[in-house]
Amino acid sequence: MGKRDQRPIVLFTGAQRLARGLRAMGLASACLMEPGEKMSSPWEVDYWIEYDPWDLAALDRWVARWPEKQRVAAVLNRRERRVMEHALLNQALQLQGIRPWQAKIFRDKLLLRELLEQKAAHLNPPFREVQLEKSGPPPLPFPFLLKPRNLFKSQLITACRTRRDWEPALERIRSSWEAAQKRHGVRLEPSLLAEEELEGSHFSLDGFVTSQGNMVFSPPVPLTTAAQWGLEDFHISVRWVDPDVKPCTARLLEGAARDLVEALELRASPLHIDLVSLGERVWILDAAPRVGGYRSEMTELAWGCSLDLMSLKVAMGESVEWEPRWEKCVAVVELFPWEEGVLQTIEGLEEIRKLGSFHRLKQRVPAGERVGWAKDGFRCPVFVILVNPDMKLLQKDVERLREFVRIRVSPS
Incomplete structure (x- = not known):
């Protein structure tokens, strides 16, 4: 035997x-x-x-x-x-680690807002709950955003910037509701979160909370939003690893993360947070008790550090430290079609592979499937990862990448 x-x-x-x-x-x-x-x-x-x-x-x-x-x-x-x-x-x-009551809050943006309002209100923008199937007056002064409470990747987020946007925004979300649930395998909560549309610089931050409550962070990741590319959507167009993020900015973001950890009584867990910074003020947009999407690969390429291994150590009760082995710049670019439709082809991928910064790309959606903007409930059909020791060369390759790609769809 x-x-x-x-x-x-x-x-x-x-x-x-x-x-x-x-x-x-x-x-x-x-x-x-x-x-x-x-x-x-x-x-x-x-x-x-x-x-x-x-x-x-x-x-x-x-x-x-x-x-x-x-x-x-x-x-x-x-x-x-x-x-x-x-x-x-x-x-x-x-x-040890996350418990069901904490998971429920992390998976529901409205519950997260309500908890922060009680324990760390400075991390919240103004917000209100909105019933999906009921009409009524706008819940907040304009401009504000409407968001599903428990969807991810900026999906079905809709802007209300004037009074005439209000009813069409509700109807747009209603019309995409069932399809989004089926596409992503989730049961959406029956109400929405309305919150003030924030101005400022967008970042994400990944860290680890030990069983004793100590925190270790990887460097903040600056984000280029779709709006910064002139797109009427709310996805993140580029995630950057930039070694030159100012130390004072990093301290502000880490301070917000610490306040969130104490509000949620989180221990022995990874933590991923999306934030907006303006001057000395920091707001939390969303948070999750996991390593962020793309982040482990990004930090391995940029710093030689594995967030997955750090997450394993924390879960097993071991101590962790941020110990970079080298320094490079990284960009993860998500690309969307200009209009919703059935994917025919994605042109320009061979030109992208010839870029000096090219690392890899992945086409997530095969030809013949429906694609569209994040605000209509879709994820990006293709993403590209670029790596370069020189930030200026990396930025140039990102701009060239945008010129190369053409996502062709048919309207049917």
């Missing part, structure tokens, strides 16, 4: 690159998967756990019966939709 595997297990809420490299670290891996979900190289993961994301009570019951549960040393999550799974698994396995 073979010897029973005694390696500690790291349980992931979905397939992740780190899960495939744990054997070399003396660890075993387990990943949740949805029914019918196709996985590449499945033999690289020790345990695949099929579950129904619409029946989390069944997941809770499964954990209680799993013979290997005592071996689980940590739970990790990188997915927007699986924050509650992360919290339920932590609780069921009696591990």
Whole structure:
């Protein structure tokens, strides 16, 4: 009889690159998967756990019966939709980290605003709840934004800048509601969040809260919004790793993050935050208890640091430090079509591959599927990652990239 595997297990809420490299670290891996979900190289993961994301009570019951549960040393999550799974698994396995009450707040922008209003009101813009199916007077002075409470990636956000925008904005969201739920596999809350449209510089910040409440941050990531590119949408066009972010700006952003952590009583967790800064004032737009999208790859390319490994250490109760090994500039560019329609082709990708800063690109959406703006409930059909030691050369390649790409759609 073979010897029973005694390696500690790291349980992931979905397939992740780190899960495939744990054997070399003396660890075993387990990943949740949805029914019918196709996985590449499945033999690289020790345990695949099929579950129904619409029946989390069944997941809770499964954990209680799993013979290997005592071996689980940590739970990790990188997915927007699986924050509650992360919290339920932590609780069921009696591990440190996020709990269901915190996950509920992180997944609902209105609940986050209400908590901050009680404990850290300086991080909030003016806001109100809006009933989706009811008409009434505008909830705030113009300009303001309407947002779904529990959608992500700037989707279905609509601007109300004058009185005549108000009713059309509501109708636009109503008309896209069902399609967005089906496309992204979420049940949207039946009301919206209205909040003041903020002016200022946009940043994201990733950090880690230890079990003792200490915090470690990676450098802030400046964001170029769609509006800065002259686009009537609310997605982030470019995420930058720029080594020259001013220390005073970093301190202001980190201070806001610390206030959020205390308001949520967060411990033993990663933290990703989107913020707006204007002068000495900082507002929080959104937050999640996970490593941000693209961020681990960006920091590995720019600094030689893995946020995924830091997240693992924090989940396992170890200390972490920010220890950059080198310094480069990185840009992640998300590209959208000019109009909604059925994707025909994306032109200019070969020219992009010849750029001096080119690292990789990914076409997320195949020809024949419907694409559109984030405000209509779509994610970007293609993104590009560029790397260069020289920020000015990187910026030039981003501008050239914009000139190369043409996303062709048909209206049907």
